[in-house]
Amino acid sequence: MDMKNAKILVTGSSVGIGYATAALAKERGAQVFLNGRDRGKLESAMSRLAAPGFCADVGEQSEARALVAAAREAMGGIDVVVNNAGWGKRMTLEEYDPDVALAIWRTNILGVVHTTQASLDDLKSSKGAIVNIASTAALRGYPGGSAYCASKFALRGMTECWRAELRPHDIRVLLVNPSEVQTCFFGGAAERELDPKKLYAEDIAHAICGALEMDDRGFIPELSVFATNPFPA
Ligand SMILES: NC(=O)c1ccc[n+]([C@@H]2O[C@H](COP(=O)([O-])OP(=O)(O)OC[C@H]3O[C@@H](n4cnc5c(N)ncnc54)[C@H](OP(=O)(O)O)[C@@H]3O)[C@@H](O)[C@H]2O)c1
Numbered sequence: 001m002d003m004k005n006a007k008i009l010v011t012g013s014s015v016g017i018g019y020a021t022a023a024l025a026k027e028r029g030a031q032v033f034l035n036g037r038d039r040g041k042l043e044s045a046m047s048r049l050a051a052p053g054f055c056a057d058v059g060e061q062s063e064a065r066a067l068v069a070a071a072r073e074a075m076g077g078i079d080v081v082v083n084n085a086g087w088g089k090r091m092t093l094e095e096y097d098p099d100v101a102l103a104i105w106r107t108n109i110l111g112v113v114h115t116t117q118a119s120l121d122d123l124k125s126s127k128g129a130i131v132n133i134a135s136t137a138a139l140r141g142y143p144g145g146s147a148y149c150a151s152k153f154a155l156r157g158m159t160e161c162w163r164a165e166l167r168p169h170d171i172r173v174l175l176v177n178p179s180e181v182q183t184c185f186f187g188g189a190a191e192r193e194l195d196p197k198k199l200y201a202e203d204i205a206h207a208i209c210g211a212l213e214m215d216d217r218g219f220i221p222e223l224s225v226f227a228t229n230p231f232p233a
Contacts, residue, residue: 001079001080001128001129001212001213001214001215001216002213003025003028003029003030003209003212003213004028004029004030005029005030005031006025006029006030006031006079006080006212007030007031007033007071007075007076007077007078007079007080007126008022008025008030008031008032008033008078008079008080008081008082009032009033009035009067009068009071009075009078009080009081009082009115009119010022010025010032010033010034010035010082010084011035011058011067011081011082011083011084011085011111011115012035012036012058012084012085012086013032013034013035013036013045013053013082013084014034014035014036014038014041014042014044014045014053015036015041015045015183015184016181016183016184016185016201017084017133017178017181017183017201017204017205018034018035018036018082018084018085018133019034019045019049019201020200020201020202020204020205021082021084021201021204021205021208021209022034022045022049022051023049023205024202024205024206024208024209025205025209025212026049026051028209028213031051031075032049032051033051033052033053033054033070033071033074033075034046034049034051034052034053034054035053035054035055035056035058035067035085036053036055036085037055037056037057038055039055042055052070052074052075054066054067054070054071057107057111058083058085058107058111058112058114058115059103059106059107059110059111059114060114061110061114064111064114064115064118065114065118067115067118068115068118068119068122069118071119072122077122077125077126078119078122078123078126078128079122079123079126079128079129080128080129080130080131080212081115081116081119081123081128081129081130081131082131082133082208083111083112083115083116083130083131083132083133084131084133085107085111086107086108086111086133086151087104087107087108087185088104088108088137088145088147088148088151088185089104089147089148090144090145090148091144091146091147092143092144093146095144096146096147100147101147101150104147104148104151105147105150105151105154108148108151108152108154108155109151109154109155109158112132112155112158113158116130116162123166123169123171124169124171127169127170127171127216128171128172129171129172129173129174129212129219130159130162130166130171130172130173130174131174131175131176131208131211131212132155132158132159132173132174132175132176133176133178133204133208134152134155134156134159134175134176134177135148135152135177135178135179136177136178136179136224136226137149137152137153138152138153138155138156138175138177139156139177139224155175156175156222159173159174159175159222163221170216172216172219173221174211174212174219174220174221174222174223175221175222175223176204176207176208176211176222176223176224176225177222177223177224177225178199178204178207178224178225179199179224179225179226179227180198180199180227180230181198181199181200181201181203181204182194182195182198182199182200182201183201195230197227197228197229197230198227198230199225199226199227199230203225204225207223207225211223
């Protein structure tokens, strides 16, 4: 895909991996459309990137539909949906709160369904791409990860099904699995000193944009991104 003038909707792009992806795609000539739930954070991102956006919770179907309609109108179509909005909370089996698990799944699973389903006609006509941001938590479990891992394993399974459904429509469906990335995901201030040996949001943005830039004849179905040597000396 030629990134120049590509029309890219990135969910959860007010900060973190989504923001870095939108910023890099824009730098490479794409039109980008931003999203997040918190209006203040979203408006700050829109002004820093000089890009349009829409405040919506992708876990709510009506809001996801309104987001896609706004992106379509602002960009004149949609070539790529980057399903990045997501969050998690560590809970051991003893601590497990089903309401928290359902809230995670609403964003991380249903949010991806709502946004992609609403964009499908656009993606069919543009022969576009879907990029689902999963995690290495889609590949293996860890203590306290059951609610979040379940959401990302589900996302990985859904991605495989949509890939099979949509390849005959020339739509490329990609899964990206970042390992730990230094964002607000784990809490903490947006502006803080980063460990140069651990992944930055910009590293994941490079992986996403690089995969999208491949000629449409082929595609990379799934890629994982790890820090080379994040281990303490
Ligand atoms: N950081 C990591 O180590 C890591 C590793 C692997 C995978 N990931 C995945 O990468 C993605 C991005 O994570 P990140 O680290 O960049 O997180 P982040 O810094 O916390 O950013 C998350 C973004 O998603 C938005 N968001 C969350 N829930 C939303 C919803 N229901 N509807 C719309 N927007 C929503 C947030 O804004 P609002 O809160 O204002 O809505 C924010 O813009 C997630 O899917 C995460 O699971 C992260």
